[in-house]
Amino acid sequence: MAFTIRINGAQHSVDVDGDTPLLWVLRDVLGMTGTKFGCGMALCGACTVQIDGAATRSCITSVESIGKSAITTIEAIGKTPAGAKIQKAWLDHEVVQCGYCQSGQIMSASALLASNPHPTDSDIDNAMSGNICRCGTYVRIREAIKLAAGPINGKAGDR
Numbered sequence: 025m026a027f028t029i030r031i032n033g034a035q036h037s038v039d040v041d042g043d044t045p046l047l048w049v050l051r052d053v054l055g056m057t058g059t060k061f062g063c064g065m066a067l068c069g070a071c072t073v074q075i076d077g078a079a080t081r082s083c084i085t086s087v088e089s090i091g092k093s094a095i096t097t098i099e100a101i102g103k104t105p106a107g108a109k110i111q112k113a114w115l116d117h118e119v120v121q122c123g124y125c126q127s128g129q130i131m132s133a134s135a136l137l138a139s140n141p142h143p144t145d146s147d148i149d150n151a152m153s154g155n156i157c158r159c160g161t162y163v164r165i166r167e168a169i170k171l172a173a174g175p176i177n178g179k180a181g182d183r
């Protein structure tokens with residue numbers, strides 16, 4: 025069956041079964057391999073994309089459930105204000121180790137920053153808890169999110 029889905033501002037027509045996970049469509053049908061397959065069961069966060077700005081596990085999101093919603097992937101997150109800040113902070117803090125989890129981490133972090141410009145430590149922990157990093161980059165991730173958020177009222181806050 026044919027579905028038309030909007031990804032990174034462009035319409036894509038795909039001919040797949042309706043229950044096909046979005047992750048499969050991105051990677052195998054459209055060749056957008058920045059979004060990673062980890063567990064396939066919503067347990068690791070490697071496959072995180074944004075749907076209407078919300079961090080979403082693409083491995084358990086069927087293509088038929090998307091409708092007219094706007095999908096953003098790692099390939100375009102740097103064009104959003106929050107995504108650009110997060111990517112710069114990731115580089116400044118040298119967050120990445122092996123890198124496998126990192127597109128999902130960046131998608132969750134940028135969704136957090138877009139909805140909550142000055143997250144507390146617990147806000148960060150809550151937003152990022154579903155993104156697993158086998159290399160243990162969690163401390164650098166938290167610091168990079170704080171760097172991207174910037175100081176509150178020009179001062180470093182207790183976040």
Ligand code: FES
Binds near residue numbers: 063
């Ligand atoms: S691949 Fe989707 S959460 Fe692990």
Ligand code: FES
Binds near residue numbers: 123
């Ligand atoms: S950087 Fe290696 S799994 Fe996160």
